[in-house]
Amino acid sequence: MEIARLREADLDGFVTELWLPAKREMAASMTGYEIDERDGLRETGRSHYRSRLADEGTVTYVGREDGERVGYVSAELRGPAPIFEDVRECHVSDLYVVPETRRRGAGRALLAAVEEWGRLRDCAHLDLNVDADNEAALALYEASGLTAERYQMQKPLD
Structure with a gap:
């Protein structure tokens, strides 16, 4: 697999x-989240990732196999x-692989x-959020090597 930064x-x-x-896929599996399928949705995504390209504290890598995009990962630096x-x-913030x-x-x-990107930026650790029922993830x-350190709990406010 070839992995390169998003350009x-x-x-x-x-x-x-x-x-x-x-x-x-995320919206389909999460309660209370729906995609707003309005016109301009693709431009919203392009604009979001275009701004991330200019930010040294973020990265997005894209994986390819046989020239085809098969997944991506996005991360950012955070502090306490x-x-x-x-x-x-x-x-x-995101890790996705086509089904x-x-x-x-x-x-x-x-x-x-x-992980290597984080190491090169002197990060003490890597963290992420994952749905509790996403067994594959x-x-x-x-x-x-990741372990659960805390739980995010949620309650609907109907």
Whole structure:
């Protein structure tokens, strides 16, 4: 698998082939989230990732097999509240692999790329959020050495 940073020239294909399918899949599996399918949705994605390209504190890697986009990972540098010792964190905000490519190492390779990016920026650790019932993602993350440190709890406010 080839892994490279997202480039401006790749934004259209990235948004159409990876970002939108990832967000649609996420919305389908999460209560209370729906995609706003208005006109301009692709431009919203392009604009969001275009701004990330200029930000040194963020990264997006795209994985390809045989020239086809098969997944991506996005991360950003974070720090704790100002009262705590300054420790950098590498936070994975998105990791997505197209369904037909899953369980063949793409997710592991993308995660390894962003781990190295965090190491090179003196991050103390990598963190991410995952749905409690996403067994495939949990297995990938556990096999990659991540452990649950806290729980995010939620209650609908109807």
